[in-house]
Amino acid sequence: MAMNWRIRRREFLAAGAAASAPLVLGPGVLAAPAKKGANERINVGHIGYGGRSRGLAKELGPLVEAGEAQHVAVCDVDEKRLAQGPQDLGPQVDVYRDYRYLLDRKDIDAVVIGTPDHWHGVHFVHAAETGKHIYCEKPACCTIEESKAMVAAAKKAGIASQIGSQGRSQPEAYLMHRYLANGVIGKVRHVECFHYPSPVDTSKTADSEPPAELDWDLWLGPLRWRPYNARHLPGVFRWLLESGGGQIRDRGAHVMSCAKYWMNADKQGPVTVEATGTSPEMGLWDSAVLMNVKYTFTNPDWIMTWTQMPMEEISKRFPAEERTAADLAEEGVSKISRPGYGAVYHGENGACMHWGGDGGTWAERKVRHWQPPAGAVDVYKSPGHMQDWFAGIRTGKKCIMDIEYGAGVANLCILANLSFRLGRPLQWDESKWEIVGDEQARCLMSRPQRHPYHL
Amino acid sequence: MEPFTLALLLEKIQSDDPLIRTDAWQKAGSIGPPALIPLAILAAEAELEIARAARRGMWQIVHTAGAPGAEDSRPAVIKELLDLLGGNRPASVRRDILWMISELGCGKCAAAPVAAFLQDEALREDARCSLERMPGEESVAALQAALETVPREFQLAIAHSLRVRGVEVSLEKYPCQKLVPTKKTAVKRAGAA
Numbered sequence: 117m118a119m120n121w122r123i124r125r126r127e128f129l130a131a132g133a134a135a136s137a138p139l140v141l142g143p144g145v146l147a148a149p150a151k152k153g154a155n156e157r158i159n160v161g162h163i164g165y166g167g168r169s170r171g172l173a174k175e176l177g178p179l180v181e182a183g184e185a186q187h188v189a190v191c192d193v194d195e196k197r198l199a200q201g202p203q204d205l206g207p208q209v210d211v212y213r214d215y216r217y218l219l220d221r222k223d224i225d226a227v228v229i230g231t232p233d234h235w236h237g238v239h240f241v242h243a244a245e246t247g248k249h250i251y252c253e254k255p256a257c258c259t260i261e262e263s264k265a266m267v268a269a270a271k272k273a274g275i276a277s278q279i280g281s282q283g284r285s286q287p288e289a290y291l292m293h294r295y296l297a298n299g300v301i302g303k304v305r306h307v308e309c310f311h312y313p314s315p316v317d318t319s320k321t322a323d324s325e326p327p328a329e330l331d332w333d334l335w336l337g338p339l340r341w342r343p344y345n346a347r348h349l350p351g352v353f354r355w356l357l358e359s360g361g362g363q364i365r366d367r368g369a370h371v372m373s374c375a376k377y378w379m380n381a382d383k384q385g386p387v388t389v390e391a392t393g394t395s396p397e398m399g400l401w402d403s404a405v406l407m408n409v410k411y412t413f414t415n416p417d418w419i420m421t422w423t424q425m426p427m428e429e430i431s432k433r434f435p436a437e438e439r440t441a442a443d444l445a446e447e448g449v450s451k452i453s454r455p456g457y458g459a460v461y462h463g464e465n466g467a468c469m470h471w472g473g474d475g476g477t478w479a480e481r482k483v484r485h486w487q488p489p490a491g492a493v494d495v496y497k498s499p500g501h502m503q504d505w506f507a508g509i510r511t512g513k514k515c516i517m518d519i520e521y522g523a524g525v526a527n528l529c530i531l532a533n534l535s536f537r538l539g540r541p542l543q544w545d546e547s548k549w550e551i552v553g554d555e556q557a558r559c560l561m562s563r564p565q566r567h568p569y570h571l
Numbered sequence: 572m573e574p575f576t577l578a579l580l581l582e583k584i585q586s587d588d589p590l591i592r593t594d595a596w597q598k599a600g601s602i603g604p605p606a607l608i609p610l611a612i613l614a615a616e617a618e619l620e621i622a623r624a625a626r627r628g629m630w631q632i633v634h635t636a637g638a639p640g641a642e643d644s645r646p647a648v649i650k651e652l653l654d655l656l657g658g659n660r661p662a663s664v665r666r667d668i669l670w671m672i673s674e675l676g677c678g679k680c681a682a683a684p685v686a687a688f689l690q691d692e693a694l695r696e697d698a699r700c701s702l703e704r705m706p707g708e709e710s711v712a713a714l715q716a717a718l719e720t721v722p723r724e725f726q727l728a729i730a731h732s733l734r735v736r737g738v739e740v741s742l743e744k745y746p747c748q749k750l751v752p753t754k755k756t757a758v759k760r761a762g763a764a
Contacts (some may be wrong), residue, residue, distance in 0.1 A: 202761035216752035397589035398620050538634050556637030564700035567728035568748035
């Protein structure tokens with residue numbers, strides 16, 4: 117995975133010294149990441165301050181209240197959203213449109229990246245190159261090239277990274293993991309993921325001038341230029357293949373993250389990926405509305421399928437478990453508020469099921485009620501996704517959804533969408549993170565990025 | 572069953588019924604190169620949803636021609652795309668075509684015509700990206716040749732592409748700009764004057 121053509125730190129310093137740009141980054145910016153003691157406060161900057169990013173800032177709240185973290189800066193390409201930052205997070209927060217000003221700050225130890233998917237790879241790599249610890253929203257990236265670059269940058273910088281597939285850190289995820297790790301249903305041969313359809317844009321919205329508060333050039337960033345269209349954002353970037361990639365990326369990055377973790381497959385990849393689907397009949401969005409994907413893993417042998425279907429069919433085939441008042445009171449669990457997605461694990465001796473897989477992850481009753489016998493295997497119990505990240509920053513431990521794992525899950529989503537776009541199955545070499553035997557598909561492992569918003 | 576012909580493709584892709592349009596563009600790969608010019612005309616001139624369907628049909632042809640085993644049909648698709656590139660289509664359509672060409676490779680036949688667009692301010696960034704991805708020495712040579720002939724502000728972008736392709740380019744002369752902030756906000760820090 118060596119990327120010898122990338123700009124190395126030494127070269128970047130040389131470049132900075134020679135640049136005639138308005139701001140030349142000082143060498144301190146490129147210092148190693150801050151090593152913070154158990155009691156030292158970590159200064160956090162937020163890259164992106166839209167809907168999900170504001171949620172992430174809130175999730176950091178308990179650590180701020182405990183004096184472990186402090187919000188110090190926010191950046192966003194939308195001035196209205198940017199102005200919201202100090203109102204939410206306090207008057208000490210500095211505001212930037214261009215994230216590179218934030219990365220230039222030596223006093224910022226860590227960044228939370230909550231931007232649209234097409235920016236994740238570049239923001240992540242640049243943050244790592246400036247020595248910041250990173251929490252980055254899922255899915256980790258949009259191309260295989262970005263996956264490789266992110267893993268390499270994090271390793272080189274020695275930073276703690278956490279991808280926001282927070283399902284792994286949920287209390288009932290721990291119970292599912294423990295249940296499967298103890299072989300209660302035997303060896304799992306099939307993980308059957310299900311999800312409701314991706315939406316269709318029926319608005320017939322034409323291109324137009326961007327709103328005054330939005331820096332459209334900076335929103336596009338690495339993407340090739342095109343005129344503004346109101347159906348690109350906010351939030352709906354998810355339904356375009358270039359900037360999002362449909363439900364298989366938005367929720368697949370959660371459900372399949374759980375599967376790879378619980379199957380002990382974070383370092384295992386598929387050998388073949390075959391996707392079919394239905395395209396939207398109209399509108400700007402081009403992600404599959406319904407998609408069926410089959411991932412074949414070998415050594416050990418198992419398959420994972422991703423199937424989207426109408427909600428009525430999900431209700432029949434995967435009905436959400438009724439949780440009684442007694443369940444809620446005795447177990448301290450919550451009702452299943454997202455019954456439209458999850459996975460069934462088919463083992464040699466039975467099956468078990470969960471719903472959700474993100475911030476809400478619900479395990480079925482028999483899993484929750486399973487009592488480990490003497491000698492049972494225990495598994496890691498995350499203290500919370502943000503807290504696990506902070507433990508990584510303070511101790512150097514690998515986070516539960518380190519970029520290496522996050523990129524591995526993103527690769528699954530990327531491969532499915534490539535197979536869908538190209539209309540043919542793909543062969544994958546996990547040892548190299550490369551598609552084999554298909555030159556066009558190999559070409560699409562990368563996507564040239566607009567200057568200067570590149571890896 | 573009625574054979575799917577170019578005429579049928581063009582008739583159905585202009586249907587008012589979105590289901591018929593979708594079915595048509597998804598079958599465009601079976602028609603291949605002869606469909607590219609009429610689809611490009613629709614992509615440039617037709618009503619919004621028909622233009623979108625036409626563009627998707629063009630991509631379908633590119634993906635069909637790029638499949639393993641379709642090598643024989645690829646040169647004809649590339650030739651049609653290059654012809655379209657040289658015509659007077661709108662920039663939005665030619666931008667797409669530059670990316671289509673990048674997926675099909677063939678530096679030998681495509682590098683020089685694509686490189687001509689490195690001098691075109693509206694299309695040069697897409698041409699650069701196309702060459703960055705296009706396999707073969709010809710695309711690297713085209714980027715190298717352009718480095719000294721394009722305007723200064725675009726030289727740095729070309730230099731980046733060359734680095735991606737493994738060419739050593741002077742960082743003193745062509746510094747990397749990726750971490751250099753340029754865009755200031757008008758939003759004031761809370762409490763600031």
